[in-house]
Amino acid sequence: MEERQRVRRPGGRSARVAAEVHQAVTELVGERGYGAFSVRDVAARAGVADSSIYRRWGNLENLLADVVLTRLNARSPMPDTGSLAGDLRTYAANVAREITGPDGPVLLHLAIALSKTGQQGVRAGEGLRAERTRQLQSMLDRASERGEDAPDAFAVLDHVLAPMYIRVLFGMGPLTPEYIDGLVDRLLSVPGEGCRARRA
């Protein structure tokens, strides 16, 4: 019985409902902004019952986190080009394309909005970041296994993702390939712990 189903069937009705609900959320965030709509609004827009959303996602925050996670991660698989510089450049270009695409600013605002919605939102946001960090770390681990000197995932967040996010969020011009590659090159040019360690 549909009410008790716990395992999702890929490609079936369950997947169609998820796609419709995700699209409804993206549209509502874009039109009204975060915090200005309810599960009921999402259900009405997607043409599904409120109960379908609660059954599957539990609450609005989990649904929003799932939308952001799916759009900012799963749609952009981690590259495997054979070199760390190649992987990071491709990864950064993929992220840039996502956040400068039609839904990108909405998704970024949503990721940020989740962090200020109390415990449920914070937990959902943490889940989102943990998943992204895990995917990124697997790419960095491959580089280490090849003998390359890889930065940690937080350095990638701070020095490749954060500058791109902030420039998009502040509406500061396009993210050119030169700019994106420059962020990656700079990250990889920092020697170990940086010049403090080398001076010591």
Place this chain on the structure above:
Amino acid sequence: MEERQRVRRPGGRSARVAAEVHQAVTELVGERGYGAFSVRDVAARAGVADSSIYRRWGNLENLLADVVLTRLNARSPMPDTGSLAGDLRTYAANVAREITGPDGPVLLHLAIALSKTGQQGVRAGEGLRAERTRQLQSMLDRASERGEDAPDAFAVLDHVLAPMYIRVLFGMGPLTPEYIDGLVDRLLSVPGEGCRARRA
């Protein structure tokens, strides 16, 4: 006559009105989020006439930009410690204190929200960034005049401010002094941006 005054008297009625209006905006953004209140709401909260706000700021976007500019800049004057590393560490610590303070997340969200409110918001946001860039550049210029190898203001935005902003916006733990100093040290360690000259 008050209606025609163009020059503000510091510390007088004009300054009190500005302080009350700024406080009202900060409270309303914190309570309702951006886009969920009007000039009328601000005026009612501050206990002033709508016309006083329109006369002084022209529109809501300019008022919001003025609030962000005042709180994130003027309240944190650019340091002048005698060395670029000292200036950047102090500056970064000041910014960290602002954005992790009680009104910090609200101010950051407001700065970001301004970028997606059409032309008026974009212009107000550009004014905000231009003022911050100008102040930062004067600090970097002093370092260059002392013979230090200074990065440009955009590198400070990308590699010191953006990581701190994103970590606060995503609710990712405290900004420790070690973390903040590490961002500055890394910025100055990039070849051609400080470390090489200081090692020489």
